[in-house]
Amino acid sequence: MPASTNGASISVWLDTADLPSYPPLPGEFDTEVCIIGAGIAGLTTAYLLAREGRSVAVIDALGIGAGETGRTTAHLFPPDEWYATIEDKFGAGNARLVADGHARAITLVESIAAEENIDCAFERVDGYLYTLPGDGLRDLEKEYNSAKRAGVAVELLPDVPGLPFDSGPAVRYMRQAQFHPLKYLAGLARAIERLGGSIFGATHAHRVRGDQQQQTVTTDRGDIRARAVVLATHTPFNDRVVMHTKQAGYRTYVVGLQVPRGALPRILLWDTGDPYYYVRLESPEGADHDILVVGGADHKTGQDDHPEHRYDEIERWARAHFPQAQAVAYRWSGEVMEPSDGLPYLGRNPMDDDNVYLITGDSGNGMTHCTIGAMLITDLIGGRENPWQALYDPSRKPVHGLADFASEQANTLARYGEWLTGGDVDSVQEIAAGEGAVVRDGLRKIAVYRDAQGGLHAVSAKCSHLGCAVHWNSAERSWDCPCHASRFDIEGKVLHGPAPEPLEKIELQDGDPPPRSPRAGMRGRNAR
Template sequence: MKAMTNGASQSVWMATAEVPDFPPLERDVSTEVCVIGAGIAGLSTAYLLAKEGKQVVLIDAMGIGAGETGRTTAHFFPPDEWYVDIKKGFGAKKARLIAGGFAQAIDLVESIVASEKIECEFERLDGYLYSLPENGFKDLNREFRVARSAGVDVELLTRVPGLNFDTGPCVKYKNQAQFHPLKYLAGLAWAFIHLGGQIYCKTRARSIDGDERLQTVSTDSNKIHAKSVVVATNTPFRNRVVMHTKQAGYRTYVIGMRVPKNSVPRMLLWDTGDPYYYVRLETPNPNADHEILVVGGADHKVGEDHHPEHRYDEIERWAREHFPMAKTVEYRWSGEVMEPSDGPAYLGRNPPDEKNVYIITGDSGNGMTHCTIGAMIITDLIAGRSNALEEIYDPSRKVKHGIKDFVSEQVDTLSHYADWAKRGEVESAQEIAMGQGAIVQDGINKIAVYRDEQGGLHAVSAKCTHLGCVVHWNSAEKSWDCPCHGSRFAVDGEVLHGPAPSALAAVNLDVQDSMQANSPASNHSSVNKASR
């Protein structure tokens, strides 16, 4: 079956992969490990644990790769904090550890692809970091020296070779990689099943309760009893506050443009601009006369752009300027990345002190790498082994490096609670165009109203079920997005992305009364109060 999706857009991966479907959980089960989330983080962890001989049950609210893995650009590249900042914040020793972990992650994926015979277009490539003059000069010489001292195989060049534009000086990171993420997940899922694993799709985890001896994962109708639980849902839904003050959700945008075959060298590119852009090639059909140039960037914090379609246009303008051979835009999609305040991801035991609940979050644009490292660390912890990377990726670590960003994010989050004091975005639901959404005022409450393409209205509470921020409309993905901690909801209120633990409450909206819902002269409510 085609991959499910958590938004309106479709990536090149969703359009070119078949992923297996599995039935929902229909009974209570007991197991050694329950993994929540069937993206690269969850499936990698489940597979590695099954290889250890562990009994593993994996569940997902939607399906294989239906979350953020299918929305990535699927490349393995150096940390987007770069080694200069890592050394500055954590020291030379930890910079070497991180460099070693990134290399191990690529090696592990390559070995899994080979041993399980997964056809996923895995390819070793060189990556290049460059700085165009108009984007501001960055000290690439220093990045080169620090990366080399950390053990990375790097080279300093005068320009990126093979391109039609002069990039100026660049750092070449050798032996990076890329692949087709959904084809990889499909192969990983079947390999996990062959090892005795169990997968249940359309099975949403609602809560986790227990102690260090036994945890119980509750779904809508059944329970999973497990000695250990791994929450691999891009951002954890269990941890209500602690983790979400240490990271922020950002949306990143990607286009796929048709280019003549062999007109762009096979490599990975990343610039240092603001906005920055990243580039790779995809070859959906090796027999075709064209390839897909994948270009991403134009990031913004989740919920802070109601109509982000212009970001695709900005990326396209940049791409056509630098790759004039580019033809039609075949794909447009966006995804969510969780940005830690201090750089490294959060991989390990769930804070503050849970010994048998683990999380993988804080991908920071390096999702394929960080999720694989997280699977390695957590497999070792559950197996009772130490891991040299455990400390630096510890989710309980204090934010020291990046404290300025940490404070800035908290101020930004708190500012959004002022949305409750603002009026609705439209006077009535009648003003909302087909295919669009807006916030309508109802007394002291706010209603998130979407009008579908047939003119029907869909109304839900605008109050995020995580910590109560007002959700904002995202016209590109047809979703309600929370600007506080990155939760996202479908037009019917169902959760698309955590940390929100439950759907937005349905609201009965009377169409005629809704025309006056935002009027000060209105003496009645447009909402059936019993529906709240």
């Protein structure tokens, strides 16, 4: 298990994986490539580079798989943007490139698992997209034809076989895949060490600076000097504005329900809703049951303070469609970065020299897109051309998603108006144990959490990225930014970027402030 995770909930993967832990960076360090982030993006990149004989060092603030890889549903499946939409936006040629990348990414995961003898339950399964009642067949026919033109092995079927409900028409995508993502990461980490790579945990990167000859990564444990840097942190922290206007963070929710072993077909399943539900099976080793993994109910990060109802909505949907569902075994949530035009950002960072690289904008296909990003960046660092380079270039303009781009920017700008409003409560005395709330203190706002013993944990509500006011997330017991999706724990520590620094700590003295006078007894103290 990782020493810490980026939320209070525990996924089936975190519960069933034995992950290695690594010591912090011991001090100043030199390497050819520094990779920031020890999820599937970072470790796959490190593995591919180390396999080519390059020296690599991976750092992570939390630990292997403690970020979004440990919170995925681990589908390896077609883009949730659909091939029809990609063809409309980017053309048939680029749709073929997308299909090629997805197929090669799945094959790479399969081959690495085999070559490195990684017991990660990798399994080829078919994926099915089915239409909701009233949506009609036309969209599915269009998707089928676009996917076929892109070179994908597909069928158009009257329904999804083997389900306990009538799905209606569906597109079958053959030979997709699923796996246990954290067992896969554990195997990657062992292979990286065997190939001479270094991995450091509990090491938080604050800054990347340099030139075409050398980049320096400043961490809380010392500087790392490298010829190239890969930011595999789900969303980059080194750029304060540009990349964060082109993508938005969404929370997505997952419920794992026990079902009798073998009662349901081993497939990937998703529907045409917005947001859609997505389904797969997991078979825990040694258990007499399967886990029906159902996800959905997405919303913008920081824009639902009490999202527990979303778990209830997913559970109701699952039980209505799968009467075999028994007890709820897991509930967890994760973060999805939605790019404005639907495709991820993989390649050179547009704001730096040619030796800083990004893997971000997963759009709900993190396991696949991160693997594609690792393959692409390995080629770029090796000086090789890559057929996907222009398509996924992070410097591209959002010309294919202008409406979504404008809508997201309007949503973000509106959130800054919250600095003119009051707090969630008038006094910290109104905050129950195990809950958090924002309290106004004169011209500022303070984010306060009360622990089970009644102790108060207070930090500035001002996000350290671009100053939006954070919101309480009661499901994960975190402070989430509704503007650019940064997240912080109850002590203000960064759980998810782009925030580069923790929230400023606030010291509460002489007990709680009196009701309706939260300013009394408070003074600021910079925790950094």
